Amino acid sequence: MNENLTAQLTEALSHFGIRGTIGEIFEGPLITDVQFQPTTGTKFSTIAGSIKDIARELGVSGIRVSPVVNSTYISFEIPRPKAQTIDFVPLLQSEEFVNAAGALPILVGVDMHGKPIIKDLAKMPHLLVAGTTGSGKSVGLNSFILAMMAKKQPEELKLILVDPKRIEFSMYNKQRYMLCPPVTDMSMAARWLEKLVDEMNARYAVFEQNMVRNIGEYHAKGKKMPYIVCVIDEFADLILSDKNVEKQVQLLAQKSRASGIHLIIATQRPSVDVITGVIKANLPTRLSYKVSSPTDSMTILNMAGAEDLLGRGDSLLLEENGTLTRTLGAYAPNEDIVSLLAPHRCELEDIDYSGIITGQQIQTQTQEYIAQQEKAKEDALNSGKSEGFWAKIKGYWNKLGKPMQRRIVSIGIAFVMALINNKSSKKSSLENATDAAVKSAKRSVKAQAKQAITKTILDSLNKK
Numbered sequence: 126m127n128e129n130l131t132a133q134l135t136e137a138l139s140h141f142g143i144r145g146t147i148g149e150i151f152e153g154p155l156i157t158d159v160q161f162q163p164t165t166g167t168k169f170s171t172i173a174g175s176i177k178d179i180a181r182e183l184g185v186s187g188i189r190v191s192p193v194v195n196s197t198y199i200s201f202e203i204p205r206p207k208a209q210t211i212d213f214v215p216l217l218q219s220e221e222f223v224n225a226a227g228a229l230p231i232l233v234g235v236d237m238h239g240k241p242i243i244k245d246l247a248k249m250p251h252l253l254v255a256g257t258t259g260s261g262k263s264v265g266l267n268s269f270i271l272a273m274m275a276k277k278q279p280e281e282l283k284l285i286l287v288d289p290k291r292i293e294f295s296m297y298n299k300q301r302y303m304l305c306p307p308v309t310d311m312s313m314a315a316r317w318l319e320k321l322v323d324e325m326n327a328r329y330a331v332f333e334q335n336m337v338r339n340i341g342e343y344h345a346k347g348k349k350m351p352y353i354v355c356v357i358d359e360f361a362d363l364i365l366s367d368k369n370v371e372k373q374v375q376l377l378a379q380k381s382r383a384s385g386i387h388l389i390i391a392t393q394r395p396s397v398d399v400i401t402g403v404i405k406a407n408l409p410t411r412l413s414y415k416v417s418s419p420t421d422s423m424t425i426l427n428m429a430g431a432e433d434l435l436g437r438g439d440s441l442l443l444e445e446n447g448t449l450t451r452t453l454g455a456y457a458p459n460e461d462i463v464s465l466l467a468p469h470r471c472e473l474e475d476i477d478y479s480g481i482i483t484g485q486q487i488q489t490q491t492q493e494y495i496a497q498q499e500k501a502k503e504d505a506l507n508s509g510k511s512e513g514f515w516a517k518i519k520g521y522w523n524k525l526g527k528p529m530q531r532r533i534v535s536i537g538i539a540f541v542m543a544l545i546n547n548k549s550s551k552k553s554s555l556e557n558a559t560d561a562a563v564k565s566a567k568r569s570v571k572a573q574a575k576q577a578i579t580k581t582i583l584d585s586l587n588k589k
Contacts, residue, residue, distance in 0.1 A: 134159060134201060137182040141175045143167060148198055153237040154209035155439060155453045159201040160193065172199060187435045189451070202237065202451065204435055211438070213268055213457035214465075216241050217275055225276070228341070229352060229387065232272040233412065233442060234265075234454040242442070242452050246273070246354065246389070249410040249445060250382035253400070254391040255425040256414025261438035262391055263293050265412070265454045266356060269389060271465055273354065274302055279469060280351060280477060285321070287314045287357040294358065296462060301469045301476060304353070305491040306498075311366040313494055314357075318373035320487055321355060321386055325377065327482040328384040340385035350480045352385045360392040361399045371401065378407035395425045409445040414438070414454075 131147045138144065138161075145167065148160035163172065173190055180188040189202040216222060216232055219241055227245030231252075236242055246252065252269075256262035273282055279301035286307045288294040294307040308314045328340070328350070337343045343350055355377075357363060364370050377388055390408065392399055395416065413425045415434040422431035426443050434440065438454030473495065478484030 137179045151238050156202045160198045162198050187433050211455040213455040216455050231269040234452045251388040251408045253408040253411040255395040260414035260436050261454050262414050283351045283353045285355040289359045289362045301471050315367040315370050324483045325381045325384045339383035354387050356389045360390045361394045395421045411443045414440045
């Protein structure tokens, strides 16, 4: 198969005047990486500009071309006819991850050669994730969270999960790692970000008293303070619901690294009004799954290319040093997630807030949030009972279809207009009758007055 592929690639390149030799070939789980050395004087821009036509001649889509670092070769990443699925649990048990150093190691996935990619969130120090619906973004967030939980104990790591869709992080409820239940209300999410800013400032005050510069030096003195990771599944919904959120995120992105507070921000709409320049400047590490347009790719990666990814976990990782790596995310089914979370399940009142300086305030806000959620559920149930009749009427109306709905509306309008006209005609008849009565009364009064005057004159004449 490799021989056929290399022959087809060489022939397709020759059609555009591009000649050279084929080097090494690497079979990965998602693509076949073909190393090609062009002849001297061939411009990379010439090859990149012809890549769509080359893909058309090969009969495939999603070919990506990039220069090999510190080499004269060019890499052609050609999709395989059938992609492999990377299981999360074997990667979690791999020697590379078990021996991984770092404060907060996360499993990004595997590279195009199948080797695990493990990065330290504490060094990033935040991660910006983008991708369209179905690109693997939510699956990636779950793998990041589970990897951190696998390396840290509940007293060493606390999580705040913002889930506008209400379903992505619901299984993390009642976990010892959680500072609060998954936040589904946007106004409450803004309040939690404010609490994180308060916690950050309180930690820096403690560091100043202990004459240390960051959480690592604080731990080196034998004192305990957990890392806090805030994961936001849909940042666009959050920032558009409350403009103050952008300010809180900027403060955390700029200053929270040394305090042990880190952000993982995900969005399926990486537009400039959501991912502003200030936010991008403070989130240098970015992971882009498949996006819908080159403009979105430019926003998240400062370059095009993410629009040509294959989906299903295929992504580009832009590291803080500017290195771009193509990765394939690992898939964790719900059964594996539930089994990994089962040992850490607890009741909310059993969550340990030790090491959290503003723990009492956070605990109080958590209780208020739970009470608010229960009241909202009760109100929804009561509202459903009281509005059952109207809900049925609405259901019947929707079943009629638009033609019948238009007919009923037109009949209703005609009926109302008829009533109005009828009332107008009755009103006109009444007015006419009233006018006639008034005129008749006036004539009667005039006649009576005339008779009285005439009688008076006659009486006076008779007396004379």
